[in-house]
Amino acid sequence: MSKLIKQSKDFAISETEKYGVPSPFHVSLSYEVGQRLAKELGANSDIVAVGTYLMDCMLGVAFKEGRMPDHISMSAEKASEMLSVYSDTPDEDKENIVSCVKEHHGVKKFSSLEAEICCNADCYRFSSIRGFVGGIHHGREMQLKDLLKLYKDKSDEKWNALSLDICKKELEPEYKAIQELISTYKEN
8 A cells, every 4th residue: 555655645745736735734734643643543544644645636626727616526536546556455445545535524424434534634734723824834825814714714614524522622722723813813
């Protein structure tokens, strides 16, 4: 599976470099958080690795084409295409990886622990101080008011997608601090 992980990472990073979204920083952050959560919760870290790398792999294309709502299905399709050449990877693992991609914005009932971890790891991009600061740095080209609106909306969206108690407990003070900072800035 190491070859698949490397190919997934290389593809995700090349897409971020080509299109500028998501930032390489955010791709790395969700990968790191996903690996930590997989270890803590006893999940398959290889599936989480591929899932976190591919969950937004077509976000840049979707952004460029004005098809942001389609980025999940586009990324799932690309993941399936990439996985099709790995005959040594069990079909159950391939299906799980595609589920990680499809479910990374949250669902009522996750199909696997790995998919739930990918969703929660994605939330750190906008609901953690580290993700906020890294994203602000990456978003320098946006006007500050637009960047703050993006972070207000995305941090709320990601807070509502959190499903793991460990993540909610960890992120709650950071999410509140981000919301307060944005609110305070808007008032001044």
